[in-house]
Amino acid sequence: MDDPTDPELASEAELAFEGALRPRSLEEFVGQTRVRGQLQLLLTAATIQQRTPDHILLAGPPGLGKTTLAMIVAHEGGRPLRMSSGPAIQHAGDLAAILSSLVPGEVLFIDEIHRMARSAEEMLYLAMEDFRIDIMVGKGAGATSVPLDLAPFTLVGATTRAGLLPNPLRDRFGFTAHLEFYAESELEQVLARAAVMLGLDTDRAALAEIAGRCRGTPRIANRLLRRVRDYALVHSGRADLGAVRAALELYDVDPLGLDRLDRAVMETILTRFGGGPVGLNTLAVSVGEEAETIEAVVEPFLVRIGLITRTPRGRVATPAAWRHFGLAEAAPDAAAALPIDDL
Numbered sequence: 001m002d003d004p005t006d007p008e009l010a011s012e013a014e015l016a017f018e019g020a021l022r023p024r025s026l027e028e029f030v031g032q033t034r035v036r037g038q039l040q041l042l043l044t045a046a047t048i049q050q051r052t053p054d055h056i057l058l059a060g061p062p063g064l065g066k067t068t069l070a071m072i073v074a075h076e077g078g079r080p081l082r083m084s085s086g087p088a089i090q091h092a093g094d095l096a097a098i099l100s101s102l103v104p105g106e107v108l109f110i111d112e113i114h115r116m117a118r119s120a121e122e123m124l125y126l127a128m129e130d131f132r133i134d135i136m137v138g139k140g141a142g143a144t145s146v147p148l149d150l151a152p153f154t155l156v157g158a159t160t161r162a163g164l165l166p167n168p169l170r171d172r173f174g175f176t177a178h179l180e181f182y183a184e185s186e187l188e189q190v191l192a193r194a195a196v197m198l199g200l201d202t203d204r205a206a207l208a209e210i211a212g213r214c215r216g217t218p219r220i221a222n223r224l225l226r227r228v229r230d231y232a233l234v235h236s237g238r239a240d241l242g243a244v245r246a247a248l249e250l251y252d253v254d255p256l257g258l259d260r261l262d263r264a265v266m267e268t269i270l271t272r273f274g275g276g277p278v279g280l281n282t283l284a285v286s287v288g289e290e291a292e293t294i295e296a297v298v299e300p301f302l303v304r305i306g307l308i309t310r311t312p313r314g315r316v317a318t319p320a321a322w323r324h325f326g327l328a329e330a331a332p333d334a335a336a337a338l339p340i341d342d343l
């Protein structure tokens with residue numbers, strides 16, 4: 001089934017459209033005021049001193065604008081951009097090939113940097129600090145390491161799991177930007193811009209409704225807007241509040257913006273584990289999803305909207321969660337008797 005919130009299922013045309021919607025400058029970039037100010041200062045200082053900006057780590061849940069910001073860093077400084085990702089760098093040699101071909105001032109973007117191979121990580125330490133790598137030549141006793149100077153570059157790393165990065169790597173970034181979920185007013189701005197680009201006949205109430213249901217995430221906002229556009233196209237032609245409500249109901253996006261996976265997680269905690277506490281791995285197995293996805297994608301949002309809290313003994317549903325799902329809260333001792341595996 002087409003899940004409008006699943007980035008993996010986006011068609012090529014939709015991905016192209018997502019690209020077209022990306023803001024090109026810090027000024028166009030909506031929200032993240034703090035991060036924007038921090039980045040602006042870092043880039044301007046580098047320009048004044050005519051040097052490459054410090055390395056930047058962008059951390060936060062999917063769809064909040066990490067790739068977009070990496071592109072902006074390159075674009076604002078008029079620098080070329082090379083894009084790679086952790087899973088594509090499985091050997092130190094993969095990284096050496098990229099690093100040795102960078103031109104002076106280039107921005108190297110490594111997405112999902114927490115998934116890079118260990119051996120490559122170690123090579124990156126030296127490259128980030130001294131713009132130099134050591135290349136091993138030969139094998140066994142005769143092997144020697146040959147130093148190779150690199151062009152000065154700016155590394156922009158992105159991760160949904162900053163906690164998984166080894167400290168030596170994290171410490172070599174001059175600045176870490178923690179992206180936050182967006183406020184509804186900010187999402188309305190994102191949507192208004194996209195609606196113009198889509199040529200949609202819509203209004204503020206309709207956009208506000210979508211803004212309230214997109215998990216604080218611009219990518220989801222834009223995706224839901226496209227489903228609303230479809231609905232309007234097939235029905236009345238107008239993307240008004242009625243069209244938004246009908247389209248979002250059709251795609252299973254509830255009034256809080258919870259999607260199927262969010263609801264599966266909540267229902268598991270509430271009904272199978274009496275409200276918790278329940279450990280991450282148990283939860284992942286119960287809903288048939290990877291623990292990493294639950295921790296990086298589902299949980300931050302559920303915590304943010306106050307449906308669960310994290311305790312030393314596991315995840316616990318809040319009274320608001322019981323109310324949202326229309327259930328009576330389980331007795332506390334029933335919860336305590338359930339198995340607790342991990343955190």
Ligand SMILES: Nc1ncnc2c1ncn2[C@@H]1O[C@H](COP(=O)(O)OP(=O)(O)OP(=O)(O)O)[C@@H](O)[C@H]1O
Nearest residue numbers: 018021022029030062063064065066067068218219
């Ligand atoms: N601040 C913003 N203003 C306007 N649009 C935005 C903003 N942030 C993100 N978007 C939109 O959301 C989409 C997703 O953003 P982006 O690809 O940068 O997210 P990401 O953090 O890299 O996600 P992932 O972790 O999945 O790679 C972009 O196409 C862009 O149109």
Ligand SMILES: [Mg+2]
Nearest residue numbers: 066067068111
């Ligand atoms: Mg990205």
